[in-house]
Amino acid sequence: MTDTLPDLPFAATDTTRELVGWLSELEHERRMSPKTVEAYRRDALQFLSFLAEHVGGSVSLGILEKIKPADVRAFMASRRSEGIGSRSLMRSLAGTRSFARYLEKSGKGKVGALAAVRAPKIGKTLPKPLAAGAAKQLADVDIRAGETREPWVLARDAAVMALLYGAGLRISEALSIRRSEFPTPGKGDAITVIGKGNKPRMTPVLSQVVDLVAEYAALCPYPLGPNELLFRGARGGPLSPRIIQLTMERLRGALGLPDSATPHALRHSFATHLLSRGGDLRSIQELLGHASLSTTQIYTEIDSDHLLKIYESAHPRA
Structure with missing residues (x-):
């Protein structure tokens, strides 16, 4: 090129x-x-x-x-x-x-x-995370029970959604994971992903996510060799990000979620929910693979806005 x-x-x-x-x-x-x-x-x-x-x-x-x-x-x-x-x-x-x-x-x-010459000013737009309950539902296979899709496809999509939310990955990072790089149940609880600038980082993976990926791997009709990509498309090739985006569109309709509910919003949700539960910014920065802490700090504004809304709705003098 x-x-x-x-x-x-x-x-x-x-x-x-x-x-x-x-x-x-x-x-x-x-x-x-x-x-x-x-x-x-x-x-x-x-x-x-x-x-x-x-x-x-x-x-x-x-x-x-x-x-x-x-x-x-x-x-x-x-x-x-x-x-x-x-x-x-x-x-x-x-x-x-x-x-x-x-x-x-x-x-x-x-x-x-x-x-x-000064660069143009940009109005600040905050990321729009999902509520924790909605983020979890996206990885529930039963939500799509009425769809005429093969069980392994539904299991695959649930595993990808769980990985995006549970580990805060970019969709490109999740879909580039190879089979040998992902732990199996009871054997490992972290993965190394290659982020922007080809920078590797290690991130923990919840046991629930490991189990969902294992369920998908067991159902997948294509052989998943150690050095082959973990997530496969319907014909056995690499899974396209567009397929996950379309899946999210269908789930938005089923769950009544706004248009801002995208695969990347799950990464925002991961960071916001960690912060709201006491996670420190420096650790969240490492987990997200941000080069600068200032990029991570935007989530403090989301959390502050959320707390203010709770205060206004709950305080008797608000």
Whole structure:
């Protein structure tokens, strides 16, 4: 993916060669996920494409050094006119600034205008966790008793839901677990998952979750070799995240849950419920695999809001 940049919307220059080197560094040295590298690639190309049209010619490294903050603001205004929100625009600038830092580090010039322009402000949106009872029900096979699906599929979906909530995993982390990496009943109570940036972390697994996974494995019609993926699709291949998302949509209808009840909401629920029961932020940070504690701290606001609602509903003078 990073060796070439086909179908460039502007003339290839020395900037293009540096772009290829930057993407290769992201992929091979910084070990970013393919999706993240592709997003950064797309963001940088959007910026360079705009500049090519804005300056009326190719965008060499020399041109990049000479751009002004007004040129960056013009790019932001152009993206705004296309209906791009603040969060997407901030991410776009982050990718482009990463490329600028690469150029400076490599001695190929400094794009000071990118650093001189403030990123757009983003309204704070808190994660929406599920109530503990609803999160547990998602792993109850009996909820889907009326569906004409094979028992092993229902058991598989229940096991995945229980794992997302019980261990706070991202859906990609859960679906990348191999059979030998997951404990069997009575033999182990933790797993090692590979999170963002290919960083491994260990997280405990509840015995109830281990039992549900064992029930699924016993029913699965496909051989689960030690080095093969644990969760399988209907035809035996890797289980797609989209299947779990569709399963959640059906369960939302059955349980009367809001649209915010997604597979990722189970991860939010895991963190929020741990915090409300006395878990400390640093431990929750480790369990979630957050690089920064500030990312985890958002759950304190959810917990405070929850406590305030309890107070307002229960206190006689509220």
